[in-house]
Amino acid sequence: MPLKKRSLTRATYPLATMTPLPAARALDQYFLDARSRLLDVAAILDRVGRGGGAEATVADPRMTRIRAAIEILLGDNPNRAEQIQKLFSLEYDAGWVRPQPRL
Amino acid sequence: MSFYIDPHIHMISRTTDDYQRMAYAQCAAVSEPAFWAGFDRGTAAGFHDYFRSLTDFEPRRAAQFHIRHYCWLCINAKEAENVTLSREVIAMIPEFLHMPNVLGIGEIGLNKNTRNEATVFQEHLDLAAKTDELILIHTPHLEDKYKGTRMIVDMLKNDPRVKPHRVCIDHVEEHTVRLALDGGFWCGMTLYPTTKCTPARAVDIIEMVGTDRIMANSAGDWGKSDPLAVPEFIQEMKRRGHSEADIRKVVYDNPLAFWRQANNWKEWPPEPSRNGTATPQTAKAGY
Known part of the structure; x- marks a missing residue:
């Protein structure tokens, strides 16, 4: 299946403050790492699927999050790692009751 | 290879x-925060012995390899659920604050973001404020990290005595690094398998936020961890073509600049330069 074309230019990364590797070199250097880790995720999903009671895990919130994380990987946003971190994070309540300093 | 500092490593577990391998890799200095021993200690006396180890035995063990050893004192967040014990330990800490290798209070923080943990965190801030100690902060793991880091920043900002430039928020990752930097705090990235940052992701973070007020550490401890993680980070920086100056800033100059604010700080003797004259800003090892 052909991959969808994406516009991942430097302008997509306005927050970068240091010079990253040129994209082609980054792809050269990290392609095998990405391949290896995608295979790890695939193998983990296969492992879960092979086990007894696999059907029950489909609705497990952890599996739901893994699927949502894969959706993030397929997106174009430049901060995929940060988005996945937040996906796996608990909600913050700004109104939590703080202890007070003893001034 | 140039010198590096590991500003967060639990050498008591190593x-x-x-130490010898770290010396081979040009480790100049480490700092060891007080932490959880893998089990909850039952008495304040247990912490007293632990603090003796951090302030006496470990510096001597490190010195055999010309590595400077510094430490931070506290009761960690995992044991802070026991508020009574925590208060006994906090009351004992001033006895050790004058020791020459003590940098300040740490690693205080949150673990499961509970009310008791927050209470004990605030009481550590109260202790630090009495003598204006440096503060090193542990942020929670995994799904608790974002919420816990927000809560920690809330408490720091709620306390007018806290000076952000004297606080380091540790274990930052992609979703928390800006919470620390935007608040004016220092921050640390921990290179630790599975639960924290890989060296490659840590370099990604540096590329996105720059090299100011940020450092890298191994947090090597009794878990699966690597005391040579900072040299691995250095290799990753080199692999991406980053300059020696940028590398040195993150792994040496930044931790040293943060530590130099410590109340007990004594400047290191000048490091001989390559042409035989002393250079004023650098040093390598030994008290």
């Missing part, structure tokens, strides 16, 4: 061989 072998003497690890």
Whole structure:
């Protein structure tokens, strides 16, 4: 299946403050790492699927999050790692009751 | 290879061989925060012995390899659920604050973001404020990290005595690094398998936020961890073509600049330069 074309230019990364590797070199250097880790995720999903009671895990919130994380990987946003971190994070309540300093 | 500092490593859990390997890799200095021993200690006396180890035995063990050893004192967040014990330990800490290798209070923080943990965190801030100590902060793991880091920043900002430039928020990752930097705090990235940052992701973070007020550490401890994680980070920086100056800033100059604010700080003797004259800003090892 052909991959969808994406516009991942430097302008997509306005927050970068240091010079990253040129994209082609980054792809050269990290392609095998990405391949290896995608295979790890695939193998983990296969492992879960092979086990007894696999059907029950489909609705497990952890599996739901893994699927949502894969959706993030397929997106174009430049901060995929940060988005996945937040996906796996608990909600913050700004109104939590703080202890007070003893001034 | 140039010198580096590991500003967060639990050497009490590591072998003497690890000190030797770190020395081979040009480790100039470490700092060891007080932490959880893998089990909840039952008495304040247990912490007293632990603090003796951090302030006496470990500096001597490190010095055999010309590595400077510094430490931070506290009761960690995992044991802070026991507020009574925590208060006994906090009351004992001033006895050790004058020791020459003590940098300040740490690693205080949150673990499961509970009310008791927050209470004990605030009481550590109260202790630090009495003598204006540096503060090193542990942020929670995994799904608790974002919420816990937000809560920690809330408490720091709620306390007018806290000076952000005297606080380091540790274990930052992609979703928390800006919470620390935007608040004016220092921050640390921990290179630790599975639960924290890989060296490659840590370099990604540096590329996105720059090299100011940020450092890298191994947090090597009794878990699966690597006391040579900072040299691995250095290799990753080199692999991406980053300059020696940028590398040195993150792994040496930044931790040293943060530590130099400590109340007990004594400047290191000048490091001989390559042409035989002393250079004023650098040093390598030994008290």
